[in-house]
Amino acid sequence: xxxxxxxxxxxxxxxxxxxxxxxxxxxxxxxxxxxxxxxxxxxxxxxxxxxxxxxxxxxxxxxxxxxxxxxxxxxxxxxxxxxxxxxxxxxxxxxxxxxxxxxxxxxxxxxxxxxxxxxxxxxxxxxxxxxxxxxxxxxxxxxxxxxxxxxxxxxxxxxxxxxxxxxxxxxxxxxxxxxxxxxxxxxxxxxxxxxxxxxxxxxxxxxxxxxxxxxxxxxxxxxxxxxxxxxxxxxxxxxxxxxxxxxxxxxxxxxxxxxxxxxxxxxxxxxxxxxxxxxxxxxxxxxxxxxxxxxxxxxxxxxxxxxxxxxxxxxxxxxxxxxxxxxxxxxxxxxxxxxxxxxxxxxxxxxxxxxxxxxxxxxxxxxxxxxxxxxx
Amino acid sequence: xxxxxxxxxxxxxxxxxxxxxxxxxxxxxxxxxxxxxxxxxxxxxxxxxxxxxxxxxxxxxxxxxxxxxxxxxxxxxxxxxxxxxxxxxxxxxxxxxxxxxxxxxxxxxxxxxxxxxxxxxxxxxxxxxxxxxxxxxxxxxxxxxxxxxxxxxxxxxxxxxxxxxxxxxxxxxxxxxxxxxxxxxxxxxxxxxxxxxxxxxxxxxxxxxxxxxxxxxxxxxxxxxxxxxxxxxxxxxxxxxxxxxxxxxxxxxxxxxxxxxxxxxxxxxxxxxxxxxxxxxxxxxxxxxxxxxxxxxxxxxxxxxxxxxxxxxxxxxxxxxxxxxxxxxxxxxxxxxxxxxxxxxxxxxxxxxxxxxxxxxxxxxxxxxxxxxxxxxxxxxxxxxxxxxxxxxxxxxxxxxxxxxxxxxxxxxxxxxxx
Numbered sequence: 002x003x004x005x006x007x008x009x010x011x012x013x014x015x016x017x018x019x020x021x022x023x024x025x026x027x028x029x030x031x032x033x034x035x036x037x038x039x040x041x042x043x044x045x046x047x048x049x050x051x052x053x054x055x056x057x058x059x060x061x062x063x064x065x066x067x068x069x070x071x072x073x074x075x076x077x078x079x080x081x082x083x084x085x086x087x088x089x090x091x092x093x094x095x096x097x098x099x100x101x102x103x104x105x106x107x108x109x110x111x112x113x114x115x116x117x118x119x120x121x122x123x124x125x126x127x128x129x130x131x132x133x134x135x136x137x138x139x140x141x142x143x144x145x146x147x148x149x150x151x152x153x154x155x156x157x158x159x160x161x162x163x164x165x166x167x168x169x170x171x172x173x174x175x176x177x178x179x180x181x182x183x184x185x186x187x188x189x190x191x192x193x194x195x196x197x198x199x200x201x202x203x204x205x206x207x208x209x210x211x212x213x214x215x216x217x218x219x220x221x222x223x224x225x226x227x228x229x230x231x232x233x234x235x236x237x238x239x240x241x242x243x244x245x246x247x248x249x250x251x252x253x254x255x256x257x258x259x260x261x262x263x264x265x266x267x268x269x270x271x272x273x274x275x276x277x278x279x280x281x282x283x284x285x286x287x288x289x290x291x292x293x294x295x296x297x298x299x300x301x302x303x304x305x306x307x308x309x310x311x312x313x314x315x316x317x318x319x320x321x322x323x324x325x326x327x328x329x330x331x332x333x334x335x336x337x338x339x340x341x342x343x344x345x346x347x348x349x350x351x352x353x354x355x356x357x358x359x360x361x362x363x364x365x366x367x368x369x370x371x372x373x374x375x376x377x
Numbered sequence: 378x379x380x381x382x383x384x385x386x387x388x389x390x391x392x393x394x395x396x397x398x399x400x401x402x403x404x405x406x407x408x409x410x411x412x413x414x415x416x417x418x419x420x421x422x423x424x425x426x427x428x429x430x431x432x433x434x435x436x437x438x439x440x441x442x443x444x445x446x447x448x449x450x451x452x453x454x455x456x457x458x459x460x461x462x463x464x465x466x467x468x469x470x471x472x473x474x475x476x477x478x479x480x481x482x483x484x485x486x487x488x489x490x491x492x493x494x495x496x497x498x499x500x501x502x503x504x505x506x507x508x509x510x511x512x513x514x515x516x517x518x519x520x521x522x523x524x525x526x527x528x529x530x531x532x533x534x535x536x537x538x539x540x541x542x543x544x545x546x547x548x549x550x551x552x553x554x555x556x557x558x559x560x561x562x563x564x565x566x567x568x569x570x571x572x573x574x575x576x577x578x579x580x581x582x583x584x585x586x587x588x589x590x591x592x593x594x595x596x597x598x599x600x601x602x603x604x605x606x607x608x609x610x611x612x613x614x615x616x617x618x619x620x621x622x623x624x625x626x627x628x629x630x631x632x633x634x635x636x637x638x639x640x641x642x643x644x645x646x647x648x649x650x651x652x653x654x655x656x657x658x659x660x661x662x663x664x665x666x667x668x669x670x671x672x673x674x675x676x677x678x679x680x681x682x683x684x685x686x687x688x689x690x691x692x693x694x695x696x697x698x699x700x701x702x703x704x705x706x707x708x709x710x711x712x713x714x715x716x717x718x719x720x721x722x723x724x725x726x727x728x729x730x731x732x733x734x735x736x737x738x739x740x741x742x743x744x745x746x747x748x749x750x751x752x753x754x755x756x757x758x759x760x761x762x763x764x765x766x767x768x769x770x771x772x773x774x775x776x777x778x779x780x781x782x783x784x785x786x787x788x789x790x791x792x793x794x795x796x
Binding site: 003004005259262263270271273274276278279280282283284286287290291292293294295297298316319320365368369371372375377 | 655658659664667670671673674675677678679681682683685686688689691692693696698702703706709710713761763764765767768769771772774775776777778
């Protein structure tokens, strides 16, 4: 349903929201963001075992819940709202989707149940130092080696890459270019020749890693040389989920900023009574509601197998990038001086807005991709 | 449970239409039959030409009408606002006298609310109605009155008492526009069109029984009219299109549509004509320019997202769910889209944007966009008023301080007199 949620979906959202409000208050976010690990294993376990969120869009045949992109996206939106610190985006959204889109039946049966239960944390390594999330941007090479492959090169901006036990990697055949010759591989985190380094990320609530591969042993995932299409489909789902995460965060930022403005008195009246703030707040609402509509429509389109889904994913990502960042800028401004302090929580979302703005490609990239997708 | 269901309604209306629809009838003659059958406005009261059908089933009737090609009752323009207001607040006399001729299209109506001194602040109306003998005598000036120059009747908001507080000293009248004391003068806009009028009242007369509700209830009645106006303003309302078919009844309907739409030919242009952007960018080759492509994508994304937001609001309403904030945003979104589309059309057109008239790009349509979009952020509630409404009603922020509700209207500061 592109314009409304079913009663079941609304119930699902409220269950997830209650759970996250309980498990991911900003005190927890602040505690976890200071750690290298970046998440609380107990919360991660209940997220998987009690709510089944780590399995939400994985089919039942592979140990999952069998829901769609819409439900995955609802979970992402709620996590964005509370800035949950957990390897959900890397493992469930990115890696599981890539395995679903690219893997053989046998591989899905072998790899997905662990991710579904939350016991295996997986990550998807696409971008390299050039920071491009597409097949053409892949430079890492894969060389056949007696039924297996050897990977050489470096991956960067790998979300949750330092924690993952299973790494899904995109690499290309030596001498190939563009969409040709690109394949998915799986690599074990303890494989010889793999060096993992946690990157100092501006948004400490989303952990990024740089992985260097020196002749690392890898197994082919899916068809050799045919990763471009499943990679694009994976990135569509990821962009849709990220857009949801972003509108969830933006909505929370706006609510907190207006609550502050209602309590903050200057010149003998709440600053929320000044028209300059009221009009700003109306614009903030408009921008986020439009981005929400785009995100919801795109998720439903993905579930319905809409032919336009790539265009819609880019549309939603571009809209959410602008809306979240703009909301974050306004939210700091509405708080005034206190909004620029470390103790005030606004910067936690501001930084998530900034990192999400460029993660999976910025608004410019997605606007251009939208234009190409609609044949313009 | 309702006594109606879609299938039985469909069967009933289809049966009636198959027995009665006749293209050789005159437009008014057919509409009188349709009105008597109750299928013209089926959700109206049974006593007044309707069947009290739940609003949710009206589309079924519309579909059947469309299927057989039957012409509906007259709905375009201010007449539907007049009908809704009369149904809500009118006496039997009003309903008897006006409703049928509204539905047949024989009478044309106009709205007389805005004044030069009260735009956003409609309740600040200064047009006076004074009781003299057995008449109300009206003096003053209204503005932005579509079709007033050809209207038979007007919906008039006028001040009857300067000593009461602002909202209490108003009355709502139905005024005969065809009398010597009423003069409608076209108002030329910055885009050269004259879609509206200014209306001057000089000792114009209104019968006492032509007041809706009581003296002092003017604002309440006006609110009903405005509510219906806004309900139609979400951009989803369907207007009939000229059919171009040769039979007499279609010819008459086409003439009615052409006349009703004449003031509105530039309305699509004031929305920014997002639908023309890609076509124009291809024509001019600007489609290859990366900067222009970004700007085009921004407008397309905003426009599609706004459509989906309106749909979300409508679906919530249809499902009987409480509407979220999405229902209040369409008007403001339309302003921003129009403004952004104007910029993109300018970029695409380049130097040609300096030209106008039938020899200019697309027969002048592009030029009309470039000089018409400022209307959209003003007409029907300015962006500023929309933002006040959104922040106060949706976001629950404090209301604007007021200087006009705690004292007689006579003492409220008003626009400076011109010396």
